Amino acid sequence: MNNTPLTYTAGAQDENTFLRDLLASKLLLSHSLVVRLKHQNKIQVNGQLVHTNYRLQAGDFVTINIDLSEENNIIPESIPLDIVYEDEDFVAVNKPAGMSIHPSRLGGTGTLANAVTYHWQGLGRNILFRPINRLDKDTSGLVLIGKSQFAHQGIFNQLKQHKIDRRYIALVERALTRDHGHIDQPIARPDANKRRRIVHPAGQAATTHYQVLDRYPDHTLLSLKLETGRTHQIRVHLSYIGHPVSGDLLYGFASPLIKRQALHADRIRFTHPRSGKEVILDIPLAQDMQTAVDYLGNQSINR
Incomplete structure (x- = not known):
């Protein structure tokens, strides 16, 4: 499966535009990528290798082979x-x-x-x-x-x-009273030799949005959306508000329900940079988390 070249046909609005400017504005290529493409002779106009200071004419057919060595x-x-x-x-x-x-x-x-x-x-x-x-x-x-x-x-x-939608499902300890909300707290790494992060005013800005999916007597099932992507962000934030992820030994405690932190990335939504079309990927809950959720649901029914 080889990469299909990127192509663009210059219109009247592109007349006399430098090729390098079109690569940045229309094809959204970074300067570093354009440099690599130039060095590997991957940029052509009308089937001919050109320099990026070439001035486009209406009707020019630009081809970029992005399959770099x-x-x-x-x-x-x-x-x-x-x-x-x-x-x-x-x-x-x-x-x-x-x-x-x-x-x-x-x-x-x-x-x-x-x-x-x-x-x-x-x-x-x-x-x-x-x-x-x-x-x-x-x-x-x-x-x-x-x-x-x-x-x-x-x-x-x-x-x-912040244009990518990343969604997670977490089973957390204790019943969370609010149906939805957000946690806007900076996250820092106090010791460079340790994995653990903490909420700290000197840390990097971090925001996590949550929505309650289901409640059980001693647990809550949450859907979470990240606005930032700090290391351990969800785990740190949920522990900070008193609802650590079930089974999280670093930010919470062991759970009889699951042998690892009950956190699962179930959705990614993004705009495809080649086609401009929206791509939505969804997957079901991991089996060990589903087993834990089913158990809690049955326990609630039988109470």
Whole structure:
């Protein structure tokens, strides 16, 4: 599955526009990507290689081959993948709990990066592993991965502008009284040698929106939406308001209902940078969380 080139036909409004300006304004390519494209002779107008200071004429046909030469140093490993979506620019995977996104050391194995690299190798591609969102090892759910610098950059721009909808489901301790709300508290890392984060005035701004899906006597099922993407953001914020994620040993305590933090990324919605169309990806709750929720529901009925 090779990348189809980006194309653009110049109109009367583009007359005498520098090609470099069109690449930034119409095709939304970053300066760093344009530099790499130039060095690898990937930019053409009417089938001919051109410099980016070329002045466009109406009717010019611009072609950008975004399939850049690059090397992925991740070790490919045959690990089962639950691929939810794939096109020439992205692959989305339902990551199981217990799997890290990326090796923590050179040559590491057993991660999503190893599995996806093996999958791409089977398609004849050796490209960098570029996860767009990252999940903790024991958080399950959707991970979106860009297949090129163009794809990653296009989504990263949407992330910066808060235009990507990332939704999570969490089972938390205790009954939350409010039906919905938001937690707007900065998050800091007090010790660079430790994983734990805290709410602190000197931290980075962070906002988490929540909606109650269901209540049980001692637990609440929440839908959460991130406005920012700080490390451990949901877990820190929910612990801060007194409702830690069930099973979260770092920010809460062990739970008899589940053997890991009960947090699952169930939706990603974004605008495709190539087509401009909206892409909505939804997946069901992870089985261990569904089992815990079903148990609590049955307990409530039988009370």
